[in-house]
Amino acid sequence: MFIILSNSFFNKIAYLLENYYSIILYGLGITFLLSIVGTVGGFILSLSLTEIRLLKVDKKRDNRSVKMLKRSSLFVSNSYVTLMRGTPMIVQSMIIYYGIAGLKIFPWWNPLTAGLIIVTFNTTAYISEILRGGVESINVGQMEAGRTLGLTKRQTMRKIIWPQAIKNSLPAIGNEFVVNLKDTSVLSVISVVDLFFAVKQAAGKTYAYVEAFTIAAVIYLILTVSANFFIKHLERKVGQVQV
Amino acid sequence: MKKVLLLLSLFVLSFALIGCEQDTREELIVGMEADYAPFNWMEMKKTSEYATKISGQPGYADGYDVVIAKYIADNLNRKLVIKAIEWDGLIISLQNGDIDLIVAGMSPTSERALEVDFSTPYYLSENVIIVRIDSPYANATSINDFGEAKVIAQKDTIQDDDEIYEQLVGSIRQTPLESYAAITQSLLSGVSDAFLAEMPVAKAVTGSNDKLIYLTFEEGNGFDILEENLQIAVALRKGNTDLVDEINAIIATITNEQKEQWMLGALERQSN
Numbered sequence: 001m002f003i004i005l006s007n008s009f010f011n012k013i014a015y016l017l018e019n020y021y022s023i024i025l026y027g028l029g030i031t032f033l034l035s036i037v038g039t040v041g042g043f044i045l046s047l048s049l050t051e052i053r054l055l056k057v058d059k060k061r062d063n064r065s066v067k068m069l070k071r072s073s074l075f076v077s078n079s080y081v082t083l084m085r086g087t088p089m090i091v092q093s094m095i096i097y098y099g100i101a102g103l104k105i106f107p108w109w110n111p112l113t114a115g116l117i118i119v120t121f122n123t124t125a126y127i128s129e130i131l132r133g134g135v136e137s138i139n140v141g142q143m144e145a146g147r148t149l150g151l152t153k154r155q156t157m158r159k160i161i162w163p164q165a166i167k168n169s170l171p172a173i174g175n176e177f178v179v180n181l182k183d184t185s186v187l188s189v190i191s192v193v194d195l196f197f198a199v200k201q202a203a204g205k206t207y208a209y210v211e212a213f214t215i216a217a218v219i220y221l222i223l224t225v226s227a228n229f230f231i232k233h234l235e236r237k238v239g240q241v242q243v
Numbered sequence: 244m245k246k247v248l249l250l251l252s253l254f255v256l257s258f259a260l261i262g263c264e265q266d267t268r269e270e271l272i273v274g275m276e277a278d279y280a281p282f283n284w285m286e287m288k289k290t291s292e293y294a295t296k297i298s299g300q301p302g303y304a305d306g307y308d309v310v311i312a313k314y315i316a317d318n319l320n321r322k323l324v325i326k327a328i329e330w331d332g333l334i335i336s337l338q339n340g341d342i343d344l345i346v347a348g349m350s351p352t353s354e355r356a357l358e359v360d361f362s363t364p365y366y367l368s369e370n371v372i373i374v375r376i377d378s379p380y381a382n383a384t385s386i387n388d389f390g391e392a393k394v395i396a397q398k399d400t401i402q403d404d405d406e407i408y409e410q411l412v413g414s415i416r417q418t419p420l421e422s423y424a425a426i427t428q429s430l431l432s433g434v435s436d437a438f439l440a441e442m443p444v445a446k447a448v449t450g451s452n453d454k455l456i457y458l459t460f461e462e463g464n465g466f467d468i469l470e471e472n473l474q475i476a477v478a479l480r481k482g483n484t485d486l487v488d489e490i491n492a493i494i495a496t497i498t499n500e501q502k503e504q505w506m507l508g509a510l511e512r513q514s515n
Contacts, residue, residue: 098336189332205286
């Protein structure tokens, strides 16, 4: 605790900020890029993934091949979500990045592109779980009403169920963004120069690690607090037009 | 819209023009942490003739490893490219072919030798003890003679290590200090009795202070550390025997005095 209160602590923070601000800003940019791409990309991909996971096998009407197709898609998509949610992202990063790097099939494969893909794939699983809950929480009466009005099942889903499910899920999806801001720091294991990696490198010359990570903590806190503020705002807006 | 296009094309063109002046020699991609001073660390500016741009991120790498990597690349007539890679990722990146060499203050331990090949060492650290000429410890002939001595080391060096202090039976471990200039003062003023240091540091400190001397001990009386843990070598992909031979030949041309001078230079740049 004394180290934190000493004068040299603040001197070192000043030294780090003065000499290494450019790499810290660069790392901050990468952290932001990873979180935005991960959350937006994850949201888009999770729409199709959730659509698959919501498939229902109709025992009477579906013929055998349709049943087979539905069952295998359900199995694959559910396994994907279990796998992505059930293993830490740090482990996924090591396996995916070095596994694919070893195959040498993608010339564009580098820590950053790998990081973007890993965080997107990971977030897809989490948002898919949020959206599935969102769709299932919509009263069955809505579907019945849609069908009564002459809409097909697909039309009802697209025009009535999904918009409400997405709207209700927005705060939880925003929360995923906050989680991503912090959790993308694990991508530093594959040498992605995010905020965490940047401050660690900045500390390397002087071994001022406590000071450097204090800077990182403050920046992460500012990011998450402002993102939370934005989500609260979104929640209020969504609440106003609640049906 | 036209203006935007014009700006964009200018932007692309400027890159193309910069590209023209680039070094066209074959690349020698070297991996290091850029986070292990004094062997390698990161600077935001080109602070010395050795500092080399780190590929794919802002900043320059400097340190003893960078000096060695540059020397090797120059002698192979290849262009030095440095990648900053996490310690845990270095060996696997080498095996995957992302990098050609690891020059990262890595000791050629037998466990690592199962995965990669090592060159001959390009650095051998030697632990010595610096004392005042007029102190009772000046006549010490063994590390066992340091009972009750107040011992200090530089912060975050391999000398400031539990295993080393355990071997100095009975000594009093003092809080490590940041710079060896501060430790020298501590020694001279009598606050500390002995300073654990690396050989080049010891030579520099005693060279500028005639009141201080450094002690080395005979086999069996010194610190008991595995030789392979004191060595630092270049790691290469397994089976790359031609390159190993070439690099060994290059390392063989570096004299011990040159190594010490480079290490001392790195230590000086680090403490600036």
